[in-house]
Every structure is written in structure tokens, then in C-alpha cells.
Amino acid sequence: MTESVPPREIIGAALRRERARSGLSLSEIARRANVSKSTLSQLESGSGNPSLETLWALCVALDIPFAGLLGEPRPRVQVIRAGEGPAVPSSQADYSAALLSASPPTARRDVYSISAEPGGRRLSDPHQSGVVEHVVLGTGRALVGLVDEPVELRPGDYISYPGDLAHVFEALEPGTRAVLISERT
Template sequence: MVSRQAGQVLADNLRALRELSGLSLSELARRSGIAKGTLSQLESGTGNPTIETVFSLSNALGVPVSGLLTAPAESEVVLVRGAEVEVLSGTAVDLRMVRRLDLADTVVEVYDQRIRPGETQYSPGHTGREHVLVTEGVLRVGPPTEPYEVGPGDYVCFPAAGPHVYSALDGPVTSILLLEYPATGDRPAIGVHGD
């Protein structure tokens, strides 16, 4: 469940990005596949988004996930306390966005990622590349037809544009996920910087 504060950050960013893109709620609903009523709740700060919802909005708006989930920074020093980071949950994955890095031509989002056993997280695909470093457990990740099995200390990187899956084998998995997106010059700068 997303806290009231995190829900308000999402609400503010979603509304600003939608308006800067010149999209109505109806058009964003069509592009994202999310009901207009759900979008209205998210923009008012009363919704409870899932991983799938946030990634659908990211794709529909053409912005990195962090553009929806991070508030503008107030200091040059960044200290992230794990207990204070909101968890975004999906079918099998719990993500905590730790940091967003805006590089010259790339945006990198750093996540603490936990994969619960017994379920498979499916992604239809999104912009960029995924980098996964497993710290505990054994993970099956990548294209559904040819996934990779990676264990502690193993790293895999793959294009995220196509469908991909995450599933924990033999117990829970802890990993670091980096989402790498091309920076776009026309990306709105309001409420999207996590640095």
C-alpha cells in the first residue's frame, strides 16, 4: 500500500505530466489501458497504484517511472533510509525506488527489488534496458520463452522493450534493479527529478 505522502507525489507528478503532454483523462486512460475513474483517484491522491499501473502510465506518458514517483530534491546530499521508501507491489515483485540518476543522455533508476516465491511477475515491455544483480536467492528473469537463471552475485542485462518475467526459484529473491532509459529532451522537468 502506498502512503498518503507518496500518493500525493504520484498525484502531483501525474497531473503535471498529463497536463504538460496536453492529454485529457480520457486520452490518458485510452493510451494506458487504465480506467478513467482510477486515473482520477490517482490524480487526487486517493488511489493505490500497482507496479503494472505505474509502468502503464510511464509508457503512456513517455517518461521514466521515477518521473511519476519522485519528488524534487531539496538538498545536494542524498540519504535514503530503506524503512522510509515506499513499496510498490505487483503480482510477485516488491520494488522500492532508491534513486534516480539523470546522466547526459540517460536516466537510470535504482531499485531495491524483492521477488516473492510462488508467483510470476509479467511485464509486457517498456522503454529501455533492465540490469539485475541478484544478492540473495535464485531468480528466473528475461523473455518468457528463454529466461535466464541467476543466483547471488550474478548480473544480467536485457532490452526491456519485449515481454519479460520475474520469478523466484526455491524461496525469496533479493536483487538490485537498474532501469536505464534514454533521456529525452522534451521530457517535462516539473516534479520529475529525484536528484
């Protein structure tokens, strides 16, 4: 059984991570959020007891959504194997749906049907900054993902990876088919 991490520690880790991402100093974030530097330091160490208002002000100063302080950071590469995603069954039929990726409100997505055969790698140069690609393999087997770390997928497997880095799709079996979603934020 895994122990749950106290919310203060999750918030502290998120504040440290987001401050490092922003490139701003502790003093600058505290100034922008109108909180004391010592308060921010305590929160980052996981020892503070913040109010909702303080956390909201820090989110504004860091330019992140409130959920960014409570959730895990989005992984750079995510793989969901067939049958492993959290599925919700229908009461009307033998049918279930699993949410693989929620769309941000400002995202634009293109959906492609991919047909590939063994014998060659489809190497893609990086796309525009912020592009993320999502692939669900329907049939066959394929190596998919970042050029230097592709993942072997089997039918029903899902992968997402930054499309603004060089990536690859290589069919390993005849009749390999997939759905690819290219998302631009």
C-alpha cells in the first residue's frame, strides 16, 4: 500500500518546480504575489500552511492554473497500454470509454489515420513549438515516439510525446494501423 503525500509537500514541490521553470527568484515571485519572502520559502519547504488566497496569488505570479499546484506535472512522454487506462463502462452495451488526453481549451488538433508497413522508418523533423502528438495503435506493432527513445506499441496502446522534437513511426508488422492526433496549443 502506498502512503499519500501530504498536500503541503505537493504544493511545496510544485512551487519549487514552477519557480525554477519561470526563471524568477524567490524574491521576485514573492513581490509579484504580494506575500513575504519568508512565507514563500516556508511554502516551498512544505512547512507553511497557506490560505487559498495566497495560493491563488502565487498561481497568478507564476502564470499557472491553480490545479498546477495540486497535480503531478505532465510527463514528457506518457504511455498507456491497452486495458490499463481508467475505463468507464456503458450501461447500454458492451462498451467502455477511457479518457487518454483531455484537450486544453485553446488547443487545436488534427486527427490522422496512419497506415504503415515494415521496411522503413518515418522520421519526422520537429514541428512548431508546443506541438504534442498522440498515437493509438489499432493493428500490428510499431516503434513510436522520440527518435532516441521510441516505444514499442501493440494494438490498443497509447503514447504521447512532444512533436516539437524529432520523432519516429516504424511499422514492425504488416498491416500496422494507428490514429495520430497532432495537438497545437
